[in-house]
Amino acid sequence: MMSAPAELRNVSASSGKVSLNDPYDNTVVIPPMPDYSGRILAYTSTSIVIATGVYQNIFVHWLLWLVAMGMVWPHVAHFITRRTFLKNSPRIRQKMLLLDCAFGGSLIGAMGLVAIPTTAIVLMLMFSCLIVGGVRQWLFGTALTGASLAATVAVLGSADNLQAPLLTSVIAVLATGVYICVTAYYSHVQARALLYAKTQIQNQREQSIALSHKLSKYLSPQVWQSIFTGERDVRLETQRKKLAVFFSDIKGFTELSEEMEPEALTELLNHYFNEMSQVALRYGGTIDKFVGDSIMVFFGDPTSRGQREDAFACVSMAIDMRKHMKIMRQKWRSQGIKTPLEIRMGISTGYTTVGNFGAENRMDYTIIGKEVNLASRLESLAEAGEILISYETFSLIKDRIMCRDKGEITVKGFGKPVPIYEVVDFRRDMGPNRSFLEHEHSGFAMYLDSDKITERERTAILTALEDAADRLRREDDTE
Structure with a gap:
């Protein structure tokens, strides 16, 4: 007959501690009423009832030996559950409580089924079973108590008079009440602690979510999502993948920076980056970085729709950016910016090294490789409003996008001249139906x-x- 705190989340097999697993912090441990103290309280209450009954001659005197055993058993149980190999046994608390039920049933049988003391002991046992293991534990405990009680009565028989004297009845009721009240108090304290812990965890979760959204501003949404969902580990690692790489910058930006005040220039640039970023994300691009007035985007990592679709999405994004730039230019003109700003773009497709580069305490998720250099070179060679692509990109999108041959260029890292093409428009938008x-x-x-x-x-x-x-x-x- 042991103390039984509420099993509110996870219960340690040896100690009975309730732990609330917090995904954003360490496990929050809520200590219940110790099993050791609870078992001492239960067996002490039972021993007082037996001693009172022996004093009033309603129980046989040899039951006093059971009183002595009852005072020793809590210490033995504590040693078994905390100091032996059984401490790692699953559901050890429930198993030890079933053993208490077997002892309790035998004790009730030895007492001869005297009504009030029997009821008091049964109440303590059933109360403990319900708190520790719920209905399942209560059913097992009731069955085991009844079985051991029946076996003992079959051997020793029942008392001639099942009515207990007033003193014994009062002591039994008081002892049971004290046990139940003390155990219920500890369960109440534990429930309050659990509620407080859940509130704290909820606050930490909200803070973590707010912080994660702030950090997401420094990462591409695809990378941020793969990290916070656990799909990607934050460690120095790279891999080879075939990607479509995009570079763009604003032709005429240097001249504009000499004409405008820094604050106005910053506002214009941020507006440009915001609009272009929305276009890139709409097509599923991973925004790598902003450098000056340049944007670097790649397709194919951390998610990919296949080489052909990645390349098509990249070129489609570039065409959309070119169209959107004309709308933005009209808006800037209405704001007094007369310098015509044009975007120029370069796209290359091929194998690159992608992943986390840097140091253990400061990483950058980016790509390196000759295809990156080729895309940057194409962007620098492009005229205002022009989109230049490599032959590899052209071969993947030529059936859906009209391009024109622009000859060949020599690029460092490539053994042969590289054929390049200019993107005209979607084939579906060519002609009268555009x-x-x-x-x-x-x-x-x-x-x-x-x-x-x-x-x-x-x-x-x-x-x-x-x-x-x-x-x-x-x-x-x-x-």
Whole structure:
């Protein structure tokens, strides 16, 4: 008959401690009422009941030997569960409690089934079983108590008078009440501690989530997700993979930086990076870094849709960036920035080394290899608004994207001249069915992407174009 704290999460086999596993911190251990103290309390309460019954001559005197054994057993049980090889036995607490149930049933049988003391001992046993192991433990404990009780009564028989004197009954009720109250108090304390621990863990979790979202700003979303989901270890390791590598920069940015104040230039650059990053993420690109006005993006790691799809996504992103740049240029012009900013891009596809580079305490997730150098070289050779790609990239996307041959270039690290191509547009957007139209003149700019226009916007655009056409016609008639 042992103390039984609430089994609220995980229970240690030897100590009965409830532990709440916190994924963001160490395990929070909530100490219950010690098994050792609880068993001493239970057996002491039972011994007082027996001694009182012997004093009033309702129990046989040899039961006093059981009192002595009951005072020794808690120490033996403590030694078994904490000092022997059994301490690592699974569910040792439940097994020891079943042994207590067997002892308790035998003791009740030896007492001759006297009503009040029997009820008191059964209550202590069943209360312990329910708290320690729930209904399952209670069923096993009840069965074992009943079996040992029946066996003892079969051998010794029951008492002639099942009614206990008033003193023995009062002592039995008080002893049981003290045991149940003390055990319930420790369970209450443990429950409060568990609630406090859960609150603390919830606060730590919220703080960790907020911190992780802040850290995500310094990593590409794909890399951040693979780290925080456990798919990728944060350690110095690399691998060889075939990737599509993209470089871009702004032609004319150096001249603009000499004309604008640093604060205005910073605002413009951040706006440009924000818009281009959204385009890159929409196509699934891994943003490697921003250097000055340059952007480096690659496709194929940490997730890949296959070499062909990765290359197509990379070139599609570049075309979208070029179109979006025209819209941004119109917005900048309305803000007083007259210098025409154009984006130029280079794309190469091939095997690179990708992974974590650096030191154990400071890593950078990036790629290296000759394909990276080739993409950078293509970007530097491109004219304003031009997208240059390598032959490997061209061979993967030529069936869906129109390109034109731009000859060959010599690149360090390549034994032969490298054929390069200029991206024109999607084949589906070539000819009369193209979705993107543009016209830009002094005093007039139009960028139309019909695939992105809703029905409501279509009506408003048609009205604006008709008004503009009517105004131009009136001015022609006036002249």
